[in-house]
Amino acid sequence: MTTHAPSARHDGSVELVLDARAELGEGPVWDTRAGVLVWVDILAGHVHRYDPATGADSVTDVGQPVGAVGLRESGGLVLAVRDGFALLDEDGPTPRPLAAVEREDLETRMNDGEVDPAGRFWAGTMELGGALGRGSLYRLDPGGTVTRVLADVSISNGLGWSPDERTLYYIDSPTQRIDAYDYDRSNGAIANRRTVVEIEAADGLPDGLTVDAEGFLWVALWGGSTVRRYAPDGRLDQVVELPVSQVTSCAFGGSDLAELYVTSAWAGLEEQQRRAEPAAGGLFRLRPGVRGLPARRFAG
Numbered sequence: 001m002t003t004h005a006p007s008a009r010h011d012g013s014v015e016l017v018l019d020a021r022a023e024l025g026e027g028p029v030w031d032t033r034a035g036v037l038v039w040v041d042i043l044a045g046h047v048h049r050y051d052p053a054t055g056a057d058s059v060t061d062v063g064q065p066v067g068a069v070g071l072r073e074s075g076g077l078v079l080a081v082r083d084g085f086a087l088l089d090e091d092g093p094t095p096r097p098l099a100a101v102e103r104e105d106l107e108t109r110m111n112d113g114e115v116d117p118a119g120r121f122w123a124g125t126m127e128l129g130g131a132l133g134r135g136s137l138y139r140l141d142p143g144g145t146v147t148r149v150l151a152d153v154s155i156s157n158g159l160g161w162s163p164d165e166r167t168l169y170y171i172d173s174p175t176q177r178i179d180a181y182d183y184d185r186s187n188g189a190i191a192n193r194r195t196v197v198e199i200e201a202a203d204g205l206p207d208g209l210t211v212d213a214e215g216f217l218w219v220a221l222w223g224g225s226t227v228r229r230y231a232p233d234g235r236l237d238q239v240v241e242l243p244v245s246q247v248t249s250c251a252f253g254g255s256d257l258a259e260l261y262v263t264s265a266w267a268g269l270e271e272q273q274r275r276a277e278p279a280a281g282g283l284f285r286l287r288p289g290v291r292g293l294p295a296r297r298f299a300g
């Protein structure tokens with residue numbers, strides 16, 4: 001059993017802002033230009049845009065599983081779809097393929113992704129059922145070149161960079177860890193893997209993550225009904241409880257980046273569990289008492 005540190009700055013209130021019933025809600029990213037939260041339902045192949053000003057959520061069906069999205073500097077989105085990287089124009093419903101990734105392997109798909117401090121888009125893959133060692137982590141450079149950064153990954157998940165842009169945090173879920181790498185902004189190279197956080201299996205599987213303005217890590221725990229905040233030295237700082245077990249990812253949003261949006265899923269729940277968690281697949285929001293960093297934009 002892990003000791004839950006007192007949540008000094010979050011008052012415990014979590015709001016269900018969108019009863020989305022997403023099968024596998026994921027990949028939230030706040031678009032400061034538009035004032036909307038972009039997120040995905042991976043298995044449905046849906047890209048959502050949630051506008052907190054109106055409460056409206058618009059959906060684009062991209063026709064295949066979509067693991068993650070990144071904002072583009074020039075407008076629109078970069079996507080990590082089942083077959084690889086693609087671009088989605090602001091007004092266009094159909095993604096344009098940019099670079100294939102494991103396209104001939106029908107048993108894998110792309111999963112979580114994030115734009116790095118230099119405008120490259122990183123996303124990884126997983127075997128559909130999460131079979132060990134079948135995934136990789138890739139980096140898409142602005143010119144369209146794809147580089148395999150890590151092999152022998154199982155469920156490639158959360159990615160985030162420290163505010164000083166010198167460290168990459170990375171989660172391969174079944175390892176039950178958050179690892180860190182030295183990150184070289186000039187060429188995107190990573191080195192010197194070490195473990196920052198270890199999470200007990202009973203507390204859930206580490207999934208998506210985001211780094212706040214103080215350099216602390218917020219990680220969603222799949223099967224753990226919580227989002228946790230960790231110090232960069234690995235100390236557990238806060239635990240936020242959610243009314244759903246499959247918590248998938250989180251991102252800061254709102255005009256002042258003082259709100260934390262949290263995605264969830266009903267995937268993996270038995271019929272009975274689903275009835276017990278009617279909000280599973282919903283989009284949640286809380287005020288954690290700390291601000292986030294603006295999402296970086298893909299430069300390609």
Ligand code: BGC
Pocket residue numbers: 024042111112130155156157173174205206207222248
């Ligand atoms: C994946 C799911 C997986 C979950 C927990 C998500 O990112 O898309 O398939 O079950 O992480 O590891």
Ligand code: CA
Pocket residue numbers: 026027111112157158207208248249
């Ligand atoms: Ca994820």
